[in-house]
Amino acid sequence: xxxxxxxVILARGLGTRMRAKTDESNLNPEQKRFADAGIKTLVPVFExxxxxxxxxxxxxxxxFSQLCLVIxxxxxxxxxxxxxxxxxxxxxxxxxxxxxxxxxLAAKDFAKDDLFLVVNSDNLYPxxxxxxxxxxxxxxxxxxxxxxxxxxxxxxxxxxxxxxxLEFDESKHLTKIxxxxxxxxxxxxxxxxxxxxxxxxxxxxxxxxxSPRGEYELTSAVMFAVENLNERFKIxxxxxxxxxxxxxxxxxxxxxxxxxxxxxx
Numbered sequence: 001x002x003x004x005x006x007x008v009i010l011a012r013g014l015g016t017r018m019r020a021k022t023d024e025s026n027l028n029p030e031q032k033r034f035a036d037a038g039i040k041t042l043v044p045v046f047e048x049x050x051x052x053x054x055x056x057x058x059x060x061x062x063x064f065s066q067l068c069l070v071i072x073x074x075x076x077x078x079x080x081x082x083x084x085x086x087x088x089x090x091x092x093x094x095x096x097x098x099x100x101x102x103x104x105l106a107a108k109d110f111a112k113d114d115l116f117l118v119v120n121s122d123n124l125y126p127x128x129x130x131x132x133x134x135x136x137x138x139x140x141x142x143x144x145x146x147x148x149x150x151x152x153x154x155x156x157x158x159x160x161x162x163x164x165x166l167e168f169d170e171s172k173h174l175t176k177i178x179x180x181x182x183x184x185x186x187x188x189x190x191x192x193x194x195x196x197x198x199x200x201x202x203x204x205x206x207x208x209x210x211s212p213r214g215e216y217e218l219t220s221a222v223m224f225a226v227e228n229l230n231e232r233f234k235i236x237x238x239x240x241x242x243x244x245x246x247x248x249x250x251x252x253x254x255x256x257x258x259x260x261x262x263x264x265x
Contacts (some may be wrong), residue, residue: 003211004115004134004196008066008107009055011041011121012072012094012175018043026252032118040123040245046258054079054124056087062130062209064117068110070094070103083171088224104197105205111197115139118195118218122244124254125194132236133196139225140196140234141166141174143189144242152241154253159244163190164219166235174233177219189235192242193218200229 019038027035034042034050041052059067068090071078083088094106104118117133119125129142132245151155166189167176177191184190195218204221207228211217226230243254 003063004117004137005064006066006068006111006114006116007059008092008104008110008118009041009059009069009121010100010103010118010193011069011075012103012106013038013040013122017260018245021068021249027248031251032074034077035248035251037077039075042077042081043245043251045245045254049080051083051124051254052121055119055121056085056126058127058130059117059119060087061127062129063134066090068092068107070106071164072097073262097215099211099213100193100218101205101208101216101221104217104218104221105202108202111199111202113199115196115198118193118197120193122245123192123194124245125192126240126242127239129194129236129238129240130165133194136154136196136234136236138196138234139198139200139231140236141191142194142238143168143235144192145166145237145239146184146186146188146190148239149190149192149241152239153243154250155242155244160184160190163192165190168235172235172237174222174235177223179217179219189237191219195222195233198231200225200231204207205229 018035018040030044042050045051066088070092090110092106094103108247149155162180165178165181170172204225208220208224245254
């Protein structure tokens, strides 16, 4: 079975929540600098390493060898950081922050006709789950169990209530995505935006309408592909956790989880 080589990291966000001032007593000057800029993925989180360092390490360990970051014109700091890395790194420009579907569409020239991974730049996903996606050899995603996220992540339960809930058939193929359901059942599986896409996703991203929030939503593109392009997304069910770096308050909790992981290893 051929492995999937290409991985797209969505790093174009405005970082509004990270910019918001909170108690900064525990932030060092380097952390505060990137938090003020809203560049979450460059915030140092553990032993001087930035979140993007850990993202790269996990992707490479999972078998993804061609990496592409979707960024904006204002993200020269990300380019500078990547310049010294010994990886195959490309960049795709999203001119305006018009949503996750628009961000994926920006990576069309990078992905070409291949299957490719898409992940967030403010989440750290387990290597084992990324490997399963790499070996999938078809469109799919990781469905994270609510219980596992609560027990093994730094994500509070009230935030999980806002995540997209997945519905799937007996063959574990996606049938529906329920955005912000308000209440997430104990046995639910949710999306943390870790996908394998085929080139069909680009047509879907081009054909969906803008949402009431003024963005082109990736979940809308996925459902368009399911309902109109005969795309099928295989769900890999996971009981693991995902580290989330959305705000300044998350920096310390991410560091603590990474510290625990190092002790275990």
